[in-house]
Amino acid sequence: MAPQRRGAPKAPEGSGTAERRRPSSMKSARAPREVRRRWLRAAVLGAGAALAAALLLWGSLAGEDGVTEVLAHRGEVLPGRFIEVPCSEDYNSHRRFEGCSPIKCGRGVSDAVITREEARRVRSIAEKGLSLGGSDGGASILDLHSGALSVGKHFVNLYRYFGDNVENVFSEEDFRVYRDVRQKVQLAIARAFGISASSLYLTKPTFFSRINSTAARTAHDEYWHAHVDKVTYGSFDYTSLLYLSDYLEDFGGGRFVFMEEGANRTVEPRAGRVSFFTSGSENLHRVERVRWGTRYAVTIAFTCNPDHSIADPAFT
Ligand SMILES: O=C(O)CCC(=O)C(=O)O
Ligand SMILES: [Fe+2]
The missing domain is CATH 1.20.5 (Single alpha-helices involved in coiled-coils or other helix-helix interfaces)
Structure with missing residues (x-):
């Protein structure tokens, strides 16, 4: 050798x-x-x-919230970004609707669906409504469809509670803006998932949220838990969020996080930004706790089941 x-x-x-x-x-x-x-x-x-x-x-x-990748930075203006993910089986335990129930699943973000001016007008609707109530904890909601409004540790029905005075709060124009925005979001979802917009129905709960850093008083204030919308809300097939304030300008914390094993992805809210996704467990998500400031958003949900559809808000 x-x-x-x-x-x-x-x-x-x-x-x-x-x-x-x-x-x-x-x-x-x-x-x-x-x-x-x-x-x-x-x-x-x-x-x-x-x-x-x-x-x-x-x-x-990456530690505290396990965030490993930012899907949409607050500073960028995204024409549209779409990421396909394999569908979970959650949809199989519900009635399926041909041409609507998700067979292509995923998540998209766009800053080109709603203008910042439209977002400002939608936010002013939220501000007016929520100024009538507000939770004692950090998270308040206003649902213009059902009338649910957080007040203290409970909810009241805005339409019943304030009666005809509601007409002094909201205008026809407010409802028109809200409906137009809803329609644009619906079209964007239909386009991204290759389905017809007319096969989608608005469903409940569709609501404004206002979150600040006040400590939670009831379970309703605990918005930060990871969840699956289809499990939490049942009728949801496609969830969308329209952000009405800017991350790090108006509030800190409060990023949206898609949770995946070893690869969480965040959406940093930006006024006018629309984030949408199929509502099954392929899109498990959570919202980080808001650390300072106030975060406004509106959750707009769609179903394929006409039995679960709700109407646009209007003076009755
Ligand atoms: O406000 C957000 O970013 C998400 C809210 C949410 O997950 C929900 O309403 O189900
Ligand atoms: Fe959710």
């Missing part, structure tokens, strides 16, 4: 070439080695510190 090649043999201490090159004074001979050792120690400590800092940074980005 051929001998293995090794490194050059080390000269024994106190003899050989290395020894011969040493300067005569022992003190000055030790000095460069000492310096080297110090450098080596500093380098090892530096590398350790850099690794710890990198781990800390990674932890702060």
